[in-house]
Amino acid sequence: MPDELLIMALCWELNGKISVEEAYRQRSLHFYCPDKRCLIGVVPAKRTNYFFRGEPDAHKRGCRWEKQRNDGAAAAGLPRPEAAALPPPPTPTYLGAIPRIRRQPKPTPEQVRQLADRADQVPIRYSGTLAQVVDAWCAMSTEERSVYPLRVPAGDRTYASAFQFLRDASPDIARLGSETHIVFGKAEIRAGANYYFVDTVKRFGGPNGRLKISIRVPNDASSAEGLGQLVGVTATAFWHGPVPTLDRTQTSFFTVAPDQTVYSGLIVKAGEYQP
Numbered sequence: 001m002p003d004e005l006l007i008m009a010l011c012w013e014l015n016g017k018i019s020v021e022e023a024y025r026q027r028s029l030h031f032y033c034p035d036k037r038c039l040i041g042v043v044p045a046k047r048t049n050y051f052f053r054g055e056p057d058a059h060k061r062g063c064r065w066e067k068q069r070n071d072g073a074a075a076a077g078l079p080r081p082e083a084a085a086l087p088p089p090p091t092p093t094y095l096g097a098i099p100r101i102r103r104q105p106k107p108t109p110e111q112v113r114q115l116a117d118r119a120d121q122v123p124i125r126y127s128g129t130l131a132q133v134v135d136a137w138c139a140m141s142t143e144e145r146s147v148y149p150l151r152v153p154a155g156d157r158t159y160a161s162a163f164q165f166l167r168d169a170s171p172d173i174a175r176l177g178s179e180t181h182i183v184f185g186k187a188e189i190r191a192g193a194n195y196y197f198v199d200t201v202k203r204f205g206g207p208n209g210r211l212k213i214s215i216r217v218p219n220d221a222s223s224a225e226g227l228g229q230l231v232g233v234t235a236t237a238f239w240h241g242p243v244p245t246l247d248r249t250q251t252s253f254f255t256v257a258p259d260q261t262v263y264s265g266l267i268v269k270a271g272e273y274q275p
């Protein structure tokens with residue numbers, strides 16, 4: 001497999017596989033080539049793209065990344081980024097930034113071999129933004145969602161159990177769980193003078209009857225981009241953030257979508273998505 005960048009490695013402290021972007025943020029940890037014929041120590045590096053770099057001529061014979069030993073730029077341990085194929089990013093297994101981990105004493109070669117065997121059983125640990133996680137969910141089949149792991153503030157879940165479908169949610173807004181899960185459901189978008197309003201079709205018990213959730217998005221917020229095209233269109237809203245509260249007029253539960261956050265907030269997609 002020549003000219004493919006090594007973008008996933010074993011991480012001793014994480015007890016599994018780690019993406020190179022994540023490793024680059026935690027560069028003091030111990031990383032190893034994942035090919036079991038090899039298992040040399042590698043370090044995360046960045047040129048045009050992120051990749052794991054081994055010492056010159058270090059990858060062992062037969063290793064999938066051995067070609068980097070002898071050819072051209074790779075003789076210095078560097079693949080040629082312009083020629084290198086960049087595999088698609090892995091599916092996120094973690095919503096949010098993976099917490100920093102303490103460096104531990106260097107493992108023995110035998111411990112690295114055992115780590116390689118254990119790592120076969122678990123998917124690569126990869127942190128995703130809310131947009132990446134929602135995109136991954138949308139691209140999955142119902143079966144895939146029920147098996148693929150995703151860590152959310154509620155704990156270790158699958159893509160199916162980390163997402164709460166509004167139609168199936170309790171009418172008690174206090175039990176919405178949007179701080180710990182991602183809630184989603186059919187929504188209608190309205191344009192106002194200063195805000196877009198993203199209104200859920202689902203209604204919740206209020207003081208004067210059943211009320212929708214109305215998420216306000218300031219017109220000049222980056223998250224308002226594209227909402228204009230969704231006015232009057234069937235759409236699905238995904239929300240991860242504070243539980244909306246009763247507005248002053250007691251006609252809806254509301255919250256204001258934050259701007260410039262990556263791990264929480266609002267994502268709106270055209271079309272109607274089901275679990």
Ligand SMILES: [Zn+2]
Nearest residue numbers: 033038059063
């Ligand atoms: Zn190797």
